[in-house]
Amino acid sequence: MANPVNERARLLSNDPVGPRLYLMRLETPIIAKTTRPGQFVHLQIPAADAHILRRPFCVYARDAEAGTIDVLYQVVGEGTRLLAKATPAVVDATGGMSVLGPLGNSWAAVDEAQSGSGLHVLLVGGGVGAAPLYLLAEDLIDAGCAVDVVLGAQTEDALVTRERFAALLGREPACATDDGSYGRPGFCTTLSQEALDAGCSVDGAPFDRVCVCGPDPLMKIVAAQAHEAHVPCEVSTERRMACGIGACLSCVVETTDGLKRSCADGPIFDAEKVVW
Amino acid sequence: MAENTDSRAHIRETSVSLAVNLGGLPMKNPVTDASGTFAAGREFSAFVDVAELGAVTTKGVSLNGWQGNAAPRIAETPSGMLNSIGLQNPGVAHLMADELPWLKSQGATAIVNVSGHSFDEYVQVIEALEDADAVGAYEVNISCPNVDEGGMTIGTDPASVQKVVGACRRATKRPLIVKLTPNVTDVAEIARAAVSAGADALSLINTVLGMAVDAERRRPQLARVVGGLSGPCVKPIALRQVWEVHNAVDVPLLGMGGISSGIDAIEFMLCGATAVAVGTANFVCPTATVDVANGIIDYCERQGVSDVAELIGGLQC
Ligand SMILES: Cc1cc2nc3c(=O)[nH]c(=O)nc-3n(C[C@H](O)[C@H](O)[C@H](O)COP(=O)(O)OP(=O)(O)OC[C@H]3O[C@@H](n4cnc5c(N)ncnc54)[C@H](O)[C@@H]3O)c2cc1C
Numbered sequence: 001m002a003n004p005v006n007e008r009a010r011l012l013s014n015d016p017v018g019p020r021l022y023l024m025r026l027e028t029p030i031i032a033k034t035t036r037p038g039q040f041v042h043l044q045i046p047a048a049d050a051h052i053l054r055r056p057f058c059v060y061a062r063d064a065e066a067g068t069i070d071v072l073y074q075v076v077g078e079g080t081r082l083l084a085k086a087t088p089a090v091v092d093a094t095g096g097m098s099v100l101g102p103l104g105n106s107w108a109a110v111d112e113a114q115s116g117s118g119l120h121v122l123l124v125g126g127g128v129g130a131a132p133l134y135l136l137a138e139d140l141i142d143a144g145c146a147v148d149v150v151l152g153a154q155t156e157d158a159l160v161t162r163e164r165f166a167a168l169l170g171r172e173p174a175c176a177t178d179d180g181s182y183g184r185p186g187f188c189t190t191l192s193q194e195a196l197d198a199g200c201s202v203d204g205a206p207f208d209r210v211c212v213c214g215p216d217p218l219m220k221i222v223a224a225q226a227h228e229a230h231v232p233c234e235v236s237t238e239r240r241m242a243c244g245i246g247a248c249l250s251c252v253v254e255t256t257d258g259l260k261r262s263c264a265d266g267p268i269f270d271a272e273k274v275v276w
Numbered sequence: 277m278a279e280n281t282d283s284r285a286h287i288r289e290t291s292v293s294l295a296v297n298l299g300g301l302p303m304k305n306p307v308t309d310a311s312g313t314f315a316a317g318r319e320f321s322a323f324v325d326v327a328e329l330g331a332v333t334t335k336g337v338s339l340n341g342w343q344g345n346a347a348p349r350i351a352e353t354p355s356g357m358l359n360s361i362g363l364q365n366p367g368v369a370h371l372m373a374d375e376l377p378w379l380k381s382q383g384a385t386a387i388v389n390v391s392g393h394s395f396d397e398y399v400q401v402i403e404a405l406e407d408a409d410a411v412g413a414y415e416v417n418i419s420c421p422n423v424d425e426g427g428m429t430i431g432t433d434p435a436s437v438q439k440v441v442g443a444c445r446r447a448t449k450r451p452l453i454v455k456l457t458p459n460v461t462d463v464a465e466i467a468r469a470a471v472s473a474g475a476d477a478l479s480l481i482n483t484v485l486g487m488a489v490d491a492e493r494r495r496p497q498l499a500r501v502v503g504g505l506s507g508p509c510v511k512p513i514a515l516r517q518v519w520e521v522h523n524a525v526d527v528p529l530l531g532m533g534g535i536s537s538g539i540d541a542i543e544f545m546l547c548g549a550t551a552v553a554v555g556t557a558n559f560v561c562p563t564a565t566v567d568v569a570n571g572i573i574d575y576c577e578r579q580g581v582s583d584v585a586e587l588i589g590g591l592q593c
């Protein structure tokens with residue numbers, strides 16, 4: 001894993017893309033080159049000195065050549081509300097946004113895919129949790145894996161990653177919405193169970209891996225489904241973070257190997273080891 | 277990667293004399309980190325060279341390790357944060373096997389922050405550490421407001437302070453720094469008790485007991501309900517207490533509480549601090565320790581101060 005850096009990033013764009021959802025593009029040449037799927041950046045909210053803590057966000061997409069990363073985020077509190085107001089002009093005027101990264105570990109599925117051949121991987125993303133799975137899907141497909149994607153969101157207009165996944169996969173991801181406005185009505189855990197039962201949509205082979213990112217209750221259910229199906233499962237944990245680099249012990253996750261730091265030992269953990 | 281190593285921040289060259297002596301601990305400059313915000317420095321080594329700091333203060337260590345508190349352990353507050361980490365640590369043997377050798381290999385000076393649930397535990401931790409050659413000084417945390425049986429009662433009662441400091445004093449000849457809690461009515465009284473029992477230096481402030489509430493959910497923000505407040509919002513409290521203690525005792529002081537710039541550090545030195553510790557600011561910016569040191573140099577050069585020690589207690593009232 002590359003050493004983290006603190007880059008002064010230009011904000012290139014920051015636009016609403018759905019209900020309380022924003023897509024931000026940052027110019028971070030080093031982080032764009034070194035980020036692995038699942039890793040995150042820790043950003044300072046621009047022009048908001050009283051908010052002393054950084055906010056952690058997964059990298060949604062990266063363009064090593066252009067030196068940019070994309071972050072998809074949801075406005076949930078004061079920090080993200082201020083972030084949504086940030087404009088390229090304001091960020092330029094303050095000398096750039098301080099972006100720490102890349103931080104955290106990566107999915108073991110990527111290493112496994114790169115050393116083995118033709119894994120069948122099921123990705124399950126709930127809400128903005130779908131964002132960090134996009135880089136993972138890219139790397140898995142590059143490594144010759146067959147990838148199925150299940151997405152869940154509250155409404156159709158919150159399914160903002162669907163088109164990018166469709167373009168990458170060459171087919172529609174399986175979708176569920178809470179209100180039934182798109183795809184299967186209800187939670188996406190019905191779709192993940194069906195996928196595990198049916199096997200990979202490409203060739204019907206059983207899945208070798210499940211990777212999940214979303215709210216804890218979703219990850220817990222999918223982890224149990226994978227366990228039942230005897231498929232190894234990885235989850236991406238989300239904890240309140242201060243330092244983001246493993247020093248302060250704010251972000252602990254309880255595991256069967258003891259307390260682990262989500263920011264440095266994770267955020268990705270083997271689902272079997274997480275004490276839910 | 278080469279480009280990353282080069283991106284580390286460094287303390288710049290200067291003709292200003294930066295060396296200070298903290299109760300027998302020689303420091304090449306007055307800047308260390310505040311215990312618990314920097315681990316033992318390794319996590320920050322992609323950003324700063326820990327050997328350049330006046331010292332590295334390690335996270336609080338107990339005899340056999342503690343689990344710490346339930347999560348959420350932190351909450352952001354205006355210009356500050358609350359924490360209830362609960363002194364999670366793997367125990368003194370781990371510190372000696374892993375962190376201290378690393379600090380030594382880096383050429384860093386270590387101040388080891390010591391905690392305990394009982395008077396005996398403090399002494400046992402120090403006794404274990406007496407075998408390690410990489411310890412420059414001890415900082416005895418009698419003030420952690422987080423742990424049920426921990427510092428709180430000791431650090432708020434002059435008789436208990438005298439007892440624990442006296443026991444630690446008998447266990448070591450190394451420089452002994454006693455870290456005070458701000459959560460008392462008269463910090464000068466506690467300071468005098470620590471010095472009379474043999475403290476070589478005092479450090480202050482530890483975190484200020486506080487609380488944050490989520491009104492929508494009608495719940496406390498921290499699992500433990502209350503926690504320790506730190507960051508820029510506590511600086512006025514810290515400056516006032518450093519000034520009071522400076523006027524009450526003759527030992528050197530390690531000042532901390534909301535320091536994030538060189539000017540902040542100078543303010544503490546003017547109030548009587550010989551050295552300063554940078555805590556929560558490390559979370560804001562991982563080069564904060566080095567930035568503070570460079571800010572001290574900037575101030576001295578601008579003001580024509582040739583020796584930083586001239587500033588200690590230099591407040592003109
Ligand atoms: C590794 C990681 C990756 C993440 N990736 C994304 C992403 O790609 N897109 C996205 O929309 N969100 C992501 N999150 C969640 C995001 O960090 C929080 O929504 C955000 O910090 C909330 O800040 P706020 O000031 O708006 O909320 P407030 O509730 O006002 O924040 C107060 C404090 O709580 C912390 N906090 C609040 N909610 C969360 C949360 N869910 N997780 C962690 N800390 C929280 C904040 O960082 C802040 O310190 C991620 C979190 C982690 C830990």
Ligand SMILES: Cc1cc2nc3c(=O)[nH]c(=O)nc-3n(C[C@H](O)[C@H](O)[C@H](O)COP(=O)(O)O)c2cc1C
Nearest residue numbers: 310311312336417481482506507533534535555556
């Ligand atoms: C996350 C966190 C952990 C801390 N852990 C310790 C500790 O282990 N021992 C100790 O003596 N003080 C501990 N402290 C207190 C700091 O060392 C310092 O006294 C306090 O935070 C004030 O300084 P600051 O405002 O610069 O952070 C901790 C503070 C924070 C924020």
Ligand code: FES
Nearest residue numbers: 242244248249263
């Ligand atoms: S946020 Fe500091 S250890 Fe994880």
